[in-house]
Amino acid sequence: MPLRSEPLRKLGFLTIGLFDEADPRRGHESTLEIIELGERLGFDSAWLRHRHLQFGISSPVAVLAAASQRTSRIELGTAVIPLGWENPLRLAEDLATVDILSGGRLNPGLSVGPPRHYDQLKDALYPDTADAEDFGYGRVVRLLDHVRGKPATDFSGVEGIEVYSDHVQPFSPGLGGRLWYGGASLRSAQWAGEQGMNFLTSSVVRAESGDTADFAEIQLSLVRAFRAHHPEGGNARVSQGLVVIPTDSATPAQRAKYEAYAAQRTPRTRAPQGPARMLFAPDLVGTSAEIAERLYAHVAFREIHEVAFALPFTFDHEDYVQILTDIATKLGPALGWRPAG
Template sequence: MPPTSRPLRKLGFLTIGLFDEADPRRGHESTLEIIELGERLGFDSAWLRHRHLQYGISSPVAVLAAASQRTRRIELGTAVIPLGWENPLRLAEDLATVDLLSGGRVNPGVSVGPPMHYDQVKEALYPDTAEAEDFSYERVRRLLDFVRGKSATDFSGVEGFEVFSDRVQPQSPGLGSRLWYGGGSLGSARWAGEHGMNFLTSSVVKAERPEETTDFAEIQLSHIRAFRAAHPDGEAARVSQGLVVIPTDSASPAQRAKYEEYAAKRTPRTTSPQGPARLMFAPDIVGASDEIAERLHAHAAFREIDEVAFALPFTFEHEDYVQILTDMATKLGPALGWRPTG
């Protein structure tokens, strides 16, 4: 087995936090229990996806606030918050508040672009400004500035009995260095690097030029290298990879069959670019931890990162996630050279 060029330093996982419309509290509790389990198993980080008008977590910052009071060590991230749904100033306040409550463990991941199904939701979301909203990188820059302490207003001082700040309050030391951009293109990778962010790369990338490779790992590798080339920290700039990885070491026969069926249904989309955006999807990796480790060691992009946030499949049951996370921490992580933190 060829060695990785970077030993795996941080092991994390990502969940969508699905729930039943008839009992949404149970689904949210399940997510919190999974995060607590992750901490007990020694994972370095737990990340939440973001879903609006669906049966998944719509308010990850609120869920992370709850998780911050039920854990003490594990880092808590979002992968990712789509900023098209957010006011950057208000989001900066929420993120700083939860970061302080967590003791400095929040890792906000964000992305830009119009909200999904914008034509159908714009009247509810931005009834007076739908056509004027800016969904470019400028929205990220505003969030960065507010989190990093730049002025939000030209007014400060005392007015009557109230004291006003020209900066977003609270300010949480270090949060500005823990902001991540979730990107799938060369342009987003470079932008994140130029602005001193960390970079989240997932199981989806864009094959932007038809004449170039459609090999997922090679495309992802080009994004990682472009990000680090643009970042002030160069090769030390943080990148986290988020492939869908399902170890089966302790799975029951029924679970193995379910996992393999899940991956098989998703495999056709991985063979060629999908849609006008030419999206390339990485195959889900299912199998024993030693087999998965061998495949990852051969993955061109994995060989250049030392952090992962393996994505949990969307539609499994709570006990499936317990099994998968336990195998990740006790079998797969060590096979990749990782050691749990206490």
């Protein structure tokens, strides 16, 4: 978005779907209601985070299957499914099934790497193969091949009364073009471009050796590296996922909560964190006009055309309703976006 006269094309949101251990249904229902609200407000997409052994959505594909039957237009995504927890063949079947049920609205976002706390859970997750599992890019390639219709076996045909296919069924032809890679490093951005995937860049990037501690500049380098290695070049799809909290219609109590939330997280934005040198973007809190000004000053934002603004983790349902309503009715229009019909 190099010029203010060029409108934001796609507006989405991302939620973690928290729930109370004592009443998990209520939390999952809240997530579905938020997705339904997003469709009514004209958002282009709704995305779910992925959490294992925590009190957030552990099976976003299942939740999106439910959402697909309660919505008719909004695109449904995951940001992101960590493939270290998944069998690519089985996941390809689930993704294709939900894509068919949704009418071709699924946007699966993926990532690689060993599961968090792997040493503590590997015996439960991979009791016989824990030390042999490959958590690198090859796991994504396997999923890409299955989703894009490459054979999974050399057998097909009829056996007795059973009919077999040599590739994943159901096959959803458009799904292969709607796979996203969530990357925080230059290497991941380049690799995703080479695979012809779409690219999700969030509020976390990796400060490589020699990088400045400027989040926006690092994120811009990822966007440009991705497009430089993608067959579609500058037209390759990139979505940015900053934490955005407009306060236009917030109550005084809500504004205080939001400001305290952002302040608590601000120290981690000042320098790279940990051995991996992860750098976090500041949360954007304020009126929609104030947030729009900060976004237009963000060098990476100026080169993308779609966003999936992240909702904070720990807020209440009514807070999400207020935030989404302000994004759709105030912030989106300030960025030139128009709600989908």
